[in-house]
Amino acid sequence: MNIAYWTGYLLYRTIGIHLPKSYAKINLGGRSIRAFCARLMLAKVGKHINIEKGARFSASTEIGDYSGIGENSRLYGKVVLGDYVMMGRECFIYTYNHETSRTDIPMQRQGSTPQRPVKIGNDVWLGSRVTILPGVTIGDGAIVGASSVVTKDVPPYAVACGNPARVVKYRNKPRDELDQ
Template sequence: MASTYNRPYSNKPGDHKIKLIWLVLYYGLAIHLPSSYSFMGKLFRAKAIRYALCKRIFLKCGKNVNIEHGCNFGSGLEIEIGDNSGMGINCTLPSNVKIGDNVMMGPQCFFLAFNHEYKDKSKSIRSQGYTDKKVTRIGNDVWIGREVLFTPGRTVKDGTVIAARTVVCKDFAPYSVIGGNPARLITTRE
């Protein structure tokens, strides 16, 4: 996983109040700033503003991280993201995802942290609640295409390439190229 992080605040109880201020600024302003790659995004320094806020919110935040327009990460208090990595436009992540170094993420990716319980046939699915929250881990040097869906608790190993619109519902070996619904091995990079 990522090696070098900026961590201006610890996780002491009082720090959560300070992080709440950064969250309000992120969701009230920075999430709405234009894409970092657009003329207006460059003019308003959108990438720098979102980065400055997120490095104060996330548990760990590496150097040269890009959080794009519309990215929703809940409270973000447990997120770890490594150097030179990013979250794509309009991505949705739970607040506990772990992302390594040099990870490229396309727009509109969606990470699930838990699922609905459904095994007890004597109760409606609605009344059974949810499964335990699981952490999704993304290794180093990973390319995640547009609109990829991650089921809870996936581990994406180093060097993996995930095709656009893939539903990642199982884990694969390092340097895999995967795609489809459900995800299947297309080839390897080795």
């Protein structure tokens, strides 16, 4: 972590995270300031990104062109957002979990599992309060419905929803093809 990262981090955590939403009538440049901070903090940041108020993300997050992180969302570990990703409010993306494999010691003392990155393709829409678990890939053009819990990969152009999320249709196929 270099001086640019720490400058961006301090600016983001003290000012940027608290500025009004990007589309507020009086936004005080929040969108621009948060994007500036992200460029200092992250290795890959596309053009015209939007990080909303209260969003938190790790230094290993990657954001593609025209993509955004929703208001009060949390991205833990290596999360790769493709281009044109829309994210609703309060989405949670995890790349590691608690270790639970041993029964001879408390789970609290077992540490965490190895990180498994989450990859989100291009032109994806994550509804509000979506939770994505470690190692999941969301294909290009997919939609994940609000409050869904994604435990396994979502194919390209699928519409998935529920807990656990399951594919209910495909955007690029007639509805009757799903049942076959």
